[in-house]
Amino acid sequence: MSSPGSDARRAPRTRVSPRRTPRQERSRATVERILEAGEQVLAEHGYEGASTSRIATTAGLSPGSLYQYFPHKDAIVLSVLERYSDQLVAGVTAQMTGQFEQPAPVIVRATLATLLDGLDVEPQFLRAAIVHGPQLDDGRALRVFEDRIGELVLAYLTTRREELRPDVSLPTAAWMLVRTVEHLTVRYLLDRPPIPRDLFLGELTQMSLNYLRGTT
Amino acid sequence: MSSPGSDARRAPRTRVSPRRTPRQERSRATVERILEAGEQVLAEHGYEGASTSRIATTAGLSPGSLYQYFPHKDAIVLSVLERYSDQLVAGVTAQMTGQFEQPAPVIVRATLATLLDGLDVEPQFLRAAIVHGPQLDDGRALRVFEDRIGELVLAYLTTRREELRPDVSLPTAAWMLVRTVEHLTVRYLLDRPPIPRDLFLGELTQMSLNYLRGTT
Amino acid sequence: MSSPGSDARRAPRTRVSPRRTPRQERSRATVERILEAGEQVLAEHGYEGASTSRIATTAGLSPGSLYQYFPHKDAIVLSVLERYSDQLVAGVTAQMTGQFEQPAPVIVRATLATLLDGLDVEPQFLRAAIVHGPQLDDGRALRVFEDRIGELVLAYLTTRREELRPDVSLPTAAWMLVRTVEHLTVRYLLDRPPIPRDLFLGELTQMSLNYLRGTT
Amino acid sequence: MSSPGSDARRAPRTRVSPRRTPRQERSRATVERILEAGEQVLAEHGYEGASTSRIATTAGLSPGSLYQYFPHKDAIVLSVLERYSDQLVAGVTAQMTGQFEQPAPVIVRATLATLLDGLDVEPQFLRAAIVHGPQLDDGRALRVFEDRIGELVLAYLTTRREELRPDVSLPTAAWMLVRTVEHLTVRYLLDRPPIPRDLFLGELTQMSLNYLRGTT
DNA sequence: AATGAATGAGTTTTCATTCAT
DNA sequence: AATGAATGAAAACTCATTCAT
Numbered sequence: 001m002s003s004p005g006s007d008a009r010r011a012p013r014t015r016v017s018p019r020r021t022p023r024q025e026r027s028r029a030t031v032e033r034i035l036e037a038g039e040q041v042l043a044e045h046g047y048e049g050a051s052t053s054r055i056a057t058t059a060g061l062s063p064g065s066l067y068q069y070f071p072h073k074d075a076i077v078l079s080v081l082e083r084y085s086d087q088l089v090a091g092v093t094a095q096m097t098g099q100f101e102q103p104a105p106v107i108v109r110a111t112l113a114t115l116l117d118g119l120d121v122e123p124q125f126l127r128a129a130i131v132h133g134p135q136l137d138d139g140r141a142l143r144v145f146e147d148r149i150g151e152l153v154l155a156y157l158t159t160r161r162e163e164l165r166p167d168v169s170l171p172t173a174a175w176m177l178v179r180t181v182e183h184l185t186v187r188y189l190l191d192r193p194p195i196p197r198d199l200f201l202g203e204l205t206q207m208s209l210n211y212l213r214g215t216t
Numbered sequence: 217m218s219s220p221g222s223d224a225r226r227a228p229r230t231r232v233s234p235r236r237t238p239r240q241e242r243s244r245a246t247v248e249r250i251l252e253a254g255e256q257v258l259a260e261h262g263y264e265g266a267s268t269s270r271i272a273t274t275a276g277l278s279p280g281s282l283y284q285y286f287p288h289k290d291a292i293v294l295s296v297l298e299r300y301s302d303q304l305v306a307g308v309t310a311q312m313t314g315q316f317e318q319p320a321p322v323i324v325r326a327t328l329a330t331l332l333d334g335l336d337v338e339p340q341f342l343r344a345a346i347v348h349g350p351q352l353d354d355g356r357a358l359r360v361f362e363d364r365i366g367e368l369v370l371a372y373l374t375t376r377r378e379e380l381r382p383d384v385s386l387p388t389a390a391w392m393l394v395r396t397v398e399h400l401t402v403r404y405l406l407d408r409p410p411i412p413r414d415l416f417l418g419e420l421t422q423m424s425l426n427y428l429r430g431t432t
Numbered sequence: 433m434s435s436p437g438s439d440a441r442r443a444p445r446t447r448v449s450p451r452r453t454p455r456q457e458r459s460r461a462t463v464e465r466i467l468e469a470g471e472q473v474l475a476e477h478g479y480e481g482a483s484t485s486r487i488a489t490t491a492g493l494s495p496g497s498l499y500q501y502f503p504h505k506d507a508i509v510l511s512v513l514e515r516y517s518d519q520l521v522a523g524v525t526a527q528m529t530g531q532f533e534q535p536a537p538v539i540v541r542a543t544l545a546t547l548l549d550g551l552d553v554e555p556q557f558l559r560a561a562i563v564h565g566p567q568l569d570d571g572r573a574l575r576v577f578e579d580r581i582g583e584l585v586l587a588y589l590t591t592r593r594e595e596l597r598p599d600v601s602l603p604t605a606a607w608m609l610v611r612t613v614e615h616l617t618v619r620y621l622l623d624r625p626p627i628p629r630d631l632f633l634g635e636l637t638q639m640s641l642n643y644l645r646g647t648t
Numbered sequence: 649m650s651s652p653g654s655d656a657r658r659a660p661r662t663r664v665s666p667r668r669t670p671r672q673e674r675s676r677a678t679v680e681r682i683l684e685a686g687e688q689v690l691a692e693h694g695y696e697g698a699s700t701s702r703i704a705t706t707a708g709l710s711p712g713s714l715y716q717y718f719p720h721k722d723a724i725v726l727s728v729l730e731r732y733s734d735q736l737v738a739g740v741t742a743q744m745t746g747q748f749e750q751p752a753p754v755i756v757r758a759t760l761a762t763l764l765d766g767l768d769v770e771p772q773f774l775r776a777a778i779v780h781g782p783q784l785d786d787g788r789a790l791r792v793f794e795d796r797i798g799e800l801v802l803a804y805l806t807t808r809r810e811e812l813r814p815d816v817s818l819p820t821a822a823w824m825l826v827r828t829v830e831h832l833t834v835r836y837l838l839d840r841p842p843i844p845r846d847l848f849l850g851e852l853t854q855m856s857l858n859y860l861r862g863t864t
Numbered sequence: 865a866a867t868g869a870a871t872g873a874g875t876t877t878t879c880a881t882t883c884a885t
Numbered sequence: 886a887a888t889g890a891a892t893g894a895a896a897a898c899t900c901a902t903t904c905a906t
Contacts, residue, residue: 026868026869027868027869030869030870051895051896051897052896052897052898053895053896053897061870061871062870062871062872063871063872063897063898064870064871064872064873064898064899064900065869065870065871066898067897067898067899067900068868068869068870072897072898073896073897073898127350131347165422168419169411169415172411172415172416172419173419175409175411176400176419176420176423179399179400179403180396180399180400180423183395183396183399183400184392184395184396184399187395193388193391195385195388195391199385199388200388203384203388203389203392204392206381206427207392207396207423207427210426210427210429211422211423211426211427213426242886243886246886267878267879267880268879268880268881269879269880272889277887277888278887278888278889279879279880279881279888279889280881280882280883280887280888280889280890281886281887281888281889282881283880283881283882284886284887288880288881289879289880289881458885458889458890459889459890462890462891483874483875483876484875484876484877485874485875485876493891493892494891494892494893495876495877495892495893496877496878496879496891496892496893496894497890497891497892498877499876499877499878499879500889500890500891504876504877505875505876505877559782563779597854600851601843601847604843604847604848604851605851607841607843608832608851608852608855611831611832611835612828612831612832612855615827615828615831615832616824616827616828616831619827625823627817627820627823631817631820632820635816635820635821635824636824638813638859639824639828639855639858639859642858642859642861643854643855643858643859645858674865675865678865699899699900699901700900700901700902701900701901704868709866709867710866710867710868711867711868711900711901711902712866712867712868712869712902712903712904713865713866713867713868714902715901715902715903716865716866720901720902721900721901721902
């Protein structure tokens with residue numbers, strides 16, 4: 001599994017105190033261990049098999065300790081998914097940002113490739129994220145993910161406005177594109193159809209570009 | 217397919233199918249009652265709330281009786297989903313069949329409208345089908361559905377071969393199209409984005425048609 | 433233990449009651465076994481020690497079976513307590529009813545003796561009833577008990593109206609008397625002060641009678 | 649056994665009292681803070697909601713620190729209750745002391761009023777004291793309270809010996825009176841029956857006085 | 865003295881499945 | 886065929902207490 005670990009967010013070093021409290025360090029580490037364990041358990045046993053005791057054992061903790069850091073099981077799962085989602089968004093954002101002048105096919109394909117790689121994790125984990133994410137926290141996690149990607153797409157489409165079908169509503173187009181791309185990528189990874197990766201990326205790029213091309 | 221299975225294998229849950237072929241009328245009727253109850257319970261309470269006892273009660277049976285007709289709970293759910301899938305496929309097939317000579321935008325849009333209507337059932341039911349279908353019987357139900365629709369699409373594409381991008385692989389294109397159309401339709405119904413139905417159908421049609429248009 | 437509820441009389445349950453009406457003898461018997469077990473566990477381990485698994489084991493059942501008949505643990509405890517309360521009220525009622533013409537000291541003392549005997553159960557059980565009864569079902573069980581006894585007392589006082597202090601409010605007097613008598617009896621049984629039973633009954637009778645005597 | 653619930657995970661309890669005499673000022677202050685916090689938590693959340701961590705937080709301490717001053721949770725609760733009981737006894741004592749020559753109705757009523765006011769605290773706190781006090785330290789706290797009040801009453805009765813029923817045993821009478829008065833007052837405060845305060849005090853006074861009046 | 869992370873046995877409850885009747 | 890009582894493993898979660906720092 002290409003583990004979405006190693007937390008990218010480093011707390012801003014505004015602290016003046018040269019001394020780190022070992023307490024906080026330890027708590028941080030424990031939270032990290034729990035998230036790591038949650039991710040691993042999700043990847044190995046899926047959402048249904050991700051019991052608190054399994055997570056605790058994997059994290060090398062007792063069941064009770066989980067509840068020092070998270071109010072209930074789903075909060076753990078949610079945190080794991082959010083962490084993963086944040087990473088993914090960061091990756092895609094990094095890919096797109098500042099390359100808007102590149103030729104469309106280039107930037108689109110590169111972005112899709114980034115997404116494809118980012119989603120290429122343990123199938124069980126991906127399935128858990130896709131299937132149960134929407135039910136956690138009232139669907140906030142997945143919605144946030146799609147909204148963020150949606151904003152990127154919208155911003156990009158806006159810069160290319162004049163090349164697109166004039167009749168199209170940009171928000172609608174973004175809505176369609178984000179879900180299409182997300183779902184096809186996920187399905188490609190989960191179902192492993194007999195389509196070579198390059199071909200898949202090409203077709204997905206084609207579909208994305210053609211969708212908004214002016215109708216001749 | 218939807219008929220309680222011929223396959224009699226027991227113990228490890230490899231196959232999910234009805235325990236025995238009901239030969240008697242009464243048995244048939246009981247199976248029907250169970251499926252009806254299953255559908256209703258799924259629609260009202262979702263997959264998580266679809267307990268065997270709820271299904272049994274709704275069917276006017278005792279829990280134990282369920283096991284005369286189905287080897288376990290998921291076999292019931294699966295049968296319910298298969299029944300629904302069969303209906304849907306039949307509807308879409310009827311729509312497309314014999315109208316291949318109609319102008320593409322017309323037939324495509326009409327077909328998509330049929331699908332949209334067919335999927336416009338109780339959200340809880342749709343969600344159960346989409347979310348849990350793939351986990352039942354190793355995803356057979358959903359795969360079968362998509363394969364059948366895929367065959368239809370493939371057949372249609374074949375008749376239009378010369379109008380399409382020459383580089384495209386038809387099976388690949390069918391794979392992409394089926395999943396795209398299915399997912400967007402489901403998401404549209406479940407998430408109810410602020411997109412009017414007509415616009416949505418138009419965009420979806422556009423996306424489908426444009427995807428395979430020759431690259432200018 | 434002078435077990436409350438060796439008696440097979442079944443009071444009609446309207447309140448928190450078994451989850452489904454036991455139609456069959458076997459169900460009836462099982463409910464009975466659960467209540468018996470609940471009573472015994474309460475008597476042996478008190479409310480805090482009355483875990484569902486202890487009750488189930490004592491009843492010779494598995495934990496799950498409890499929930500075929502009661503929606504949750506406290507419903508079992510409540511039923512046990514109600515059964516006991518019903519018995520007690522019945523006993524006291526039988527004692528008082530139809531003997532209103534007896535000399536006051538006679539009937540009062542006899543009634544108090546009945547109550548004292550009726551409350552002379554396992555201390556742990558009595559304590560559980562007194563301490564936790566008020567917290568179950570919003571205190572309904574204990575309130576019902578006191579209200580019923582209160583009605584009896586009120587009825588009796590009414591027949592003796594002219595012998596009592598004219599300034600007294602009968603409902604107030606009944607309220608005072610019921611709680612006084614109940615509490616002193618319970619405390620006498622739980623704390624076992626060095627007061628002979630006869631003396632205690634005499635004093636309690638005296639207190640009850642004197643309370644309402646006209647102030648000379 | 650003093651331990652509530654015969655629960656095996658607790659260490660055997662013999663005596664429930666502060667672990668050590670706090671000699672230093674700071675320790676004293678900390679104990680005080682803990683007791684204050686305990687009282688507040690009891691008043692706000694009742695006995696069930698009075699967790700050690702809640703008490704620690706309220707006291708501005710860590711859970712572990714509690715155990716520097718008290719051997720276990722119930723020792724804290726017990727100390728809180730004892731402190732309260734001491735106050736109450738002091739108040740009642742002050743009220744009675746030195747007024748033995750006042751007319752009985754006056755002093756009795758005044759004393760009862762003092763008691764009623766003293767018990768008129770947060771209902772949750774009162775309930776905790778009444779319900780759980782008896783289970784702490786084998787009921788020592790409540791017993792001490794009642795014994796002290798009992799001594800007062802006994803002393804008073806002794807000074808009035810010749811006005812009372814000659815057959816009565818003074819200790820028995822004191823036992824009866826103390827519990828009656830205590831319980832009725834508590835019930836009056838907790839249940840808030842529709843009886844005006846003045847009437848209630850009058851009736852309680854009446855009951856107390858009449859109880860020992862010579863039988864005419 | 866103080867901290868607070870960690871413990872872990874124990875709680876109530878659920879529900880697919882079985883089997884005696 | 887049908888019943889429905891019984892099962893029992895598993896789940897999520899709590900909290901008084903301990904102990905390394």
